[in-house]
Amino acid sequence: MSLSQFGRCTTLGPIPPSAGVGLRFPHHQIFVDTRPPVGWLEVHAENYMGGGTPLRFLETLRRDYPVSLHGIGLSLGSADGLDLIHLERLRLASERIEPGLISEHLSWSVAGHTYLADLLPLPMTEEALDVVCQHVEQAQTRLGRRILLENPSTYLQFSHSTIPEWEFLSTVAARTGCGILCDVNNIYVSAQNHGWDASAYLRALPPAAIGEIHLAGHSVVALDSGAMLRIDDHGSHVAPAVWALYEEALARFGPVPTLIEWDTHIPSLDVLIEEATHAECCLSHSAPRNDHAVLT
């Protein structure tokens, strides 16, 4: 086996339990030129569903970094059913990129053939639970692999919800075999917005299902009425309270692949790498989980 083949094989395996960063267009060139030392990359699936320059950059970087494919447009919670064309686009992107992980969201974005360009909250009901489970299974069957499901940031709750979000998410994982992408910032944002106990949310998730953690910045916005709401805008440093919650997550879940997401007001790559280094430092101090030790 040649060295280059060896290199390719190592980046095609599972995503390592280290810190990665979200790859965004403004950093394509500098990434290719400098190959900064981050553990892995995550890309939005929808940005690489076509061909041309973006895909060339990703294919080049793919040789040196493990890559995770993160979908934002599949709308797993739509009552209308999955958009099969979009699912096929995701499958083709997965076939080309050969990602170590594929993830999507516990949310919905499409109704009445209209894409609402956001990750909308579901009513936490038995009906919605059945719909999400059916669509996760459909996606996993079509993609031929397990996916991870991410908890969203939410700014409203529906009055007919009967199931706490953490229980809803854990049940989908148990029923479908999907993993959980635990977005620690989203837990913090939703907990603050709705008066939940963020630590209790973490404690309610099944450690064995956690396949990845997301970290990002959020903002505090004053609404017209003067009320305050935390908005998950991925446009700043990870908040100190979120780092603290991340330490709690690592204590419970053990070292898990951790991603720094930054999508608005994208900073220089150095800033992103600093955040990833912070996460890497937390990861290096976290003890492996007991069930992992038993398995190995």
Add this chain to the structure above:
Amino acid sequence: MPSLRELQDAVRRSIVDCDNVDAVAHVVADGITPQERLSVYRNTFIQTLIRALRLSYPAVDQLVGTEFFDATAREYIAQQPPRSGYLEEFGGDFSAFLGRFTPCVSVPYLPDVAQLEWAVSCALHASDAPALTIASLRAVEATEYAWLSFVPHPSVSMIRTDYPADTIWHAVLMDDDAALTAIDLSDGPVCLMVQRGVSGVQVDRVDGTVWRFSRALCSGGMLGLALDDHPGIDATAALAGLLTQGCFAGFSLASHTGSIQSPTELP
């Protein structure tokens, strides 16, 4: 209690049509009105889609200015919101919308520039495909030429605009005031071929007859029929141009009886 479909439809109406009537009844207030909570999602919807349109239509944006572009985009989004989560496909009929949108009538060439920008955007994001080479046609017998039809490369668009959209587009994006002043709006219509080349997207002005012949082939028309429709065209030269530019991704031979006009030689 609403069904999931009823609830999602109510939220869709709130976000897209600003019709809160059904959605607010199902949202917990808890210190913030349901209307304000829903408006957070409406705001993301509008801002995300305006940003997507601005990325696809940078010259239109510069021609009309940010404020006017945003207002126009809002109207378009309300009338023709995206259908899927693949936003590269959103905005394909913005040009037709601009043609109907009364506040834009004072800029008659705006729909043409938008039409060109959409072709450029499609070329940028089109899926990859190896170009058909001249060599791969060598196996075709001369007697079969008439029954050849081609698969266009996914990045190719053939457009025709009443105004010189290519020179306007180029001058605006290059911020070339001198070129912009020199533009003669009566220098149209123009026939354009847009495709992604090795060094980026190419926009080429093409002779009208060659453009119509090429468009017939890019629509999958048989070579013999395209020749019948364009008598006198130098088919060998036109085909050579299309092939060397990588306009085709494949070909097929129709099964046939009888005879139609056939080129005497291929490039």
